Amino acid sequence: MNGPELVAVRPAADDAPLEEEFEVAAKRQAPWRMTVRRLFRHRLFLMGLCLCSIILLAGVFAQLITTADPVRLAMRWRFRAPGVDGFVFGTDNFGRSLWARVVFGAQLSLYIGFSVVLLNAVFGTLIGAAAGYFRKLDNALMRVNDAMMAFPAILLAIAITAVLGASTFNAILALSIVYIPRTARIVRASVIVLREMEYVQAAVAAGAGHWRILRRHILPNAMAPLIVQLSFLFAYAVLSEATLSFLGLGAVPPTPTWGNIMAEGRQYLVEAPWIITIPGIALMITVMGLNLLGDGLRDVLDPRLRIQQ
């Protein structure tokens, strides 16, 4: 079907640079591999990754790296300073190993963080994509969104948990409700831009349905800002969860969380400052690690910021 005169008419010159470029391109890879390589060259991202890995490993292997029960009381061993009597991080006012409590607290923080991020990824994308793509839904969805966002995040979370009662599940629910509108806004903004792209128009011209356009063309290209947002969201969720349980609105004691360990430690700030300090440091490491991670992801994934550099 490729007529010989066709080859003759077309100048060969244009194909030559193609060959040349492909020689260079042989070393190149799929976009995601290039992204990963760029991430691993980003120094702050690596630092964030290290900090997060510490907490992640502690949380995942909590059962393996602790021998003490984080919950059982042992009044004989109260207020041991870090290092004394074999307690790495010391003990609290009930003689419980702080090491065990902080490590299990990490597990809970990560569990809550991941749950909130997952719920946000699902529902934030759903709401944001619906509002951005189907313009008729936009006004209705976004006005509700705006109403939710009018409340300060932590205040709304406190109100929701106060109504529902203190529990791990309710904390996850409250934090998700608070943050989903924020995630939805980010997704909506990118979807509005992407739906006007010419490759989307081309798919429409070919007869593609809404579902195909969203799944193949819009959502994959909307992922970058969403991933960045979710990495920051993880940090907010961990921090807010600590705040809630500090106020007695998160997981119910004696379940250890960083927030309620600190709340208890607050009363012994002078006699046993390590009780409040150690979970505080753990919280700081997590939030800082996630923020650095998020910064790195933003630098690499978000092209608008890449241009500025």
Next chain:
Amino acid sequence: MNPLIEFSGLSKHFPVRSGGLFRRTVTPLRAVDDVSLSINSGETLGLVGESGCGKSTLGRLLIRLMEPTEGSIRFDGQEITGLNAKAMRPHRKAMQIVFQDPYGALNPRMMVEDIVMEPLLIHGAKPDADSRRLVGEMLKLVGLPTRARDRFPHEFSGGQRQRVGIARALILRPRFVVCDEPVSALDVSVQAQIVNLLQDLQTELGLTYLFIAHDLSVVKHISDRVAVMYLGKVVEVADKRAIYASPQHPYTQALIGAVPVLNPRVRGRGKRQRISGDIPSALNPPSGCRFHTRCPHVMPICKETLPPLLETAPGHGVACHLMTQTRA
């Protein structure tokens, strides 16, 4: 010659809302205003005009990427305005579009093979060896090596991307292709290659083109007939030779007079019409003839009544009061 696509009274008005609490709809922006034309099977209709005159909007209306506010489009004798997505699908196969921006037209996360194959999949093909073979043949046809198939768009130059875009548009074997400024974003040397490719493909596959451009020399090269648009209206349409040799409408005369001439001996010969000023806003178009604010031959009647598109010679339509005035 029978028309493949004909449209009449075609308009696209964009509602422009005022800001503020109540969002009243103000005067609509008339991007395309009551345009009627037909394109014959196998020909290339060039569509030229300044930026913002509604050329692209008209192109998108024809393949129903946008819904017209008014008017009807008949494709191959069948009315296609008002068809729903399902009824439109078989027609979608027959009409495709090539875009201006070779960077925005390809999904950066899909490999060339997936990009070119997608229209096939939409129309029920399976991603099997057959489809892969079709994609390979199409890539060859547009002048890309078959191993381009597992590359991503960012690995190509502008001209090569445009070839991928053409391959995607042609894989369904359409009969009508809207070329929406397909070469405006390319280097001049690459422009010639793409234009030649489009012409080769036209003869090979029997395509009908609507070729939108603002570069008159490119349009002259590729078109059989040329339509000139000004502010949402077609002001002149004629055979290529007729329109370049003896443009009738003052706006067309000015456009053609503005083309730089290479030969200094010929340069400055003939009457050169100049117009000044900017194209008026489509939000608030001038009364009567849209061009009267800039026309060097403006008469009182021009401000009052809109001149209809009349045939001054067979196949040569002009919308200007000068035509009727000189005859009268």
